[in-house]
Amino acid sequence: MLIETGVALALSATILWVKAGQPGAVNLGPFDPAHVTHGLSGFWAAIILGMLAFSGFDVVATAAEEAQAPRQHVPRVLIVAVIGVALFWAVNAWVLTLSAPLAQVLEYNAEGLTAITPVARAYWGWGNVLVVATAFTGLTAIYIASVQGASRLIFALARHGLLPPLFARLKGEKRVPKNAVLIVVLTCVAMGLLSLAILHNGLDSFIWWSNALVFFAALTYTGVNVANIVYFRRIAPAHFKVLHNMVVPIAGIGLNLYLIYAAFFSALWATPFRTGKSVVVICLALFALLLVSVTCMRLFRRDLLTGSAPVSVDTTEGR
């Protein structure tokens, strides 16, 4: 992580060094709200990708049961990481907006290219391969964390009998949920190839899935805030604190619901079907499907929704 951070900071430092030699090239214009492209609608559309930068931290909480002393360290680490990443993004995003004119970045996007590699080539020449290598290592780490998080959730629901028992099997001395891991990776490959086949553009495919995941991330965060209030009111009233268990979660619920409205039902809905409206339509359809599945479960297999969470698992070496 230190090497990746070092490369990003070195590129930003190079851009600042070069731009400092040009009169007026280094300025705080990108922080001026009046400079927002496409006004408020553009701001909310960008907020979706801004939120994406923070999505995934919560995987740490999912894996907490595999950590030592998670209650002590996980909340502290999450807060420090969020603040640190916010500062890192703000500084580097500011420098990158100074690095190339908007028209040029739009040109890169139209060609389906990430802007960072051509920008790095403009400042570092063939050394831009360092940025590519940094992306490889960083994305590999994120992919591992995402697969671990998703597979553990599938395993948890399967252990409860709410998904096929196949996914509740653990294998080997390390007790890895192999089937859950495999279904996550295979889904990633299948959905990735499908979106490339439909959109014929790698950048558009990435943006499509990024927009969609932020919709479900906002729903998840809303749910977490609701659970915070209800848990400390109903189950642990002795530990209830007005600021932590009422004011902060209510603000969180309001912000997340407003984000869903402003970013999805307003900004994204106003963009072309290809990477805008289609995201909203499919996310809503998927959410409706989840609700129908849960309703069916409640009507026909109510027994699975009662009782405490199971503590034992099937560790047999099945097929």
Next chain:
Amino acid sequence: MTVNPTTGLVAGLVMIVYFLMAAISVPLLFALFFRDLVVWAHVEIPGMSALAAGLVLQSALIAWVCLLEERKPRSRRQSA
């Protein structure tokens, strides 16, 4: 379970979709940088093929890494 079991199931399924979508988006971004690497190395591969190859390559690597911890003890036993 804090609110009620049905809400808990909805929350669990929403989180699975969220983490799955997060996982799906990562190899797509990897594929874009993989294509940049191919271009940097002056290797002639059509754009979409390079993207598909990058996506599959990284997914295969991740599957191997995630399941590796399960295979290690078995290989130790075999060598013993």
